[in-house]
Amino acid sequence: EVQLLESGGGLVQPGGSLRLSCAASGFTFNNYAMSWVRQAPGKGLEWVSAISGGGSSTYYADSVKGRFTISRDNSKNTLYLQMNSLRAEDTAVYYCAKGAGGFRVLGYWGQGTLVTVSS
Amino acid sequence: QSALTQPASVSGSPGQSITISCTGTSSDVGGYNYVSWYQQHPGKAPKLIIYDVSNRPSGVSNRFSGSKSGNTASLTISGLQAEDETDYYCSSYTTSSTLVFGGGTKLTVL
Numbered sequence: 001e002v003q004l005l006e007s008g009g010g011l012v013q014p015g016g017s018l019r020l021s022c023a024a025s026g027f028t029f030n031n032y033a034m035s036w037v038r039q040a041p042g043k044g045l046e047w048v049s050a051i052s053g054g055g056s057s058t059y060y061a062d063s064v065k066g067r068f069t070i071s072r073d074n075s076k077n078t079l080y081l082q083m084n085s086l087r088a089e090d091t092a093v094y095y096c097a098k099g100a101g102g103f104r105v106l107g108y109w110g111q112g113t114l115v116t117v118s119s
Numbered sequence: 120q121s122a123l124t125q126p127a128s129v130s131g132s133p134g135q136s137i138t139i140s141c142t143g144t145s146s147d148v149g150g151y152n153y154v155s156w157y158q159q160h161p162g163k164a165p166k167l168i169i170y171d172v173s174n175r176p177s178g179v180s181n182r183f184s185g186s187k188s189g190n191t192a193s194l195t196i197s198g199l200q201a202e203d204e205t206d207y208y209c210s211s212y213t214t215s216s217t218l219v220f221g222g223g224t225k226l227t228v229l
Binding site (some may be wrong): 044045047050061062063101102104106107108109111 | 120122151153155157159163164165166167170171176208210212216217218219220221222223
């Protein structure tokens with residue numbers, strides 16, 4: 001059974017940093033691209049970033065490019081999202097998702113972790 | 120990376136069929152057959168219900184179907200049931216090697 005468990009969310013001040021983690025199990029982690037998707041309170045889904053199975057290719061939404069960094073440790077079956085220069089508009093539940101066909105299809109999702117950017 | 124356009128809300132009676140549209144551009148929906156649809160119940164993670172325009176993952180009811188014409192994709196739910204009342208999102212791969220979602224549609228079963 002595929003399981004994705006996000007952690008690392010919390011309250012951070014504007015301009016601050018936070019690192020999210022997503023522990024994966026139930027599949028061969030390094031065979032699959034992974035994505036981060038966020039959802040601001042009461043709003044829709046927004047794709048944030050993706051990384052290839054081997055970690056050599058990364059992709060970002062314009063809204064986070066230059067501030068967020070996606071990475072993975074395939075030896076630990078863990079996906080990361082380093083978030084710097086955080087803004088109030090980054091407040092959201094952050095989901096990690098397992099890709100299929102690259103990351104164009106998000107077949108399995110974690111339950112999400114809440115990031116709140118506020119002073 | 121503008122969001123795909125979905126109606127904010129749709130409604131239908133039990134047993135009826137409804138269709139949710141998802142309009143993009145030739146750089147996303149129209150450029151690839153890589154449209155997916157997700158169902159999200161309140162407080163829960165999204166669930167994939169349609170991928171690559173019209174394919175259903177294992178375990179998803181055949182009451183859900185997808186199609187595409189030009190820059191617009193559609194999700195049809197037939198035989199509406201009370202449990203279908205929730206939010207639905209489309210997504211598409213883009214020519215910029217990114218993913219873009221629609222704004223979401225709230226389905227009400229009358």
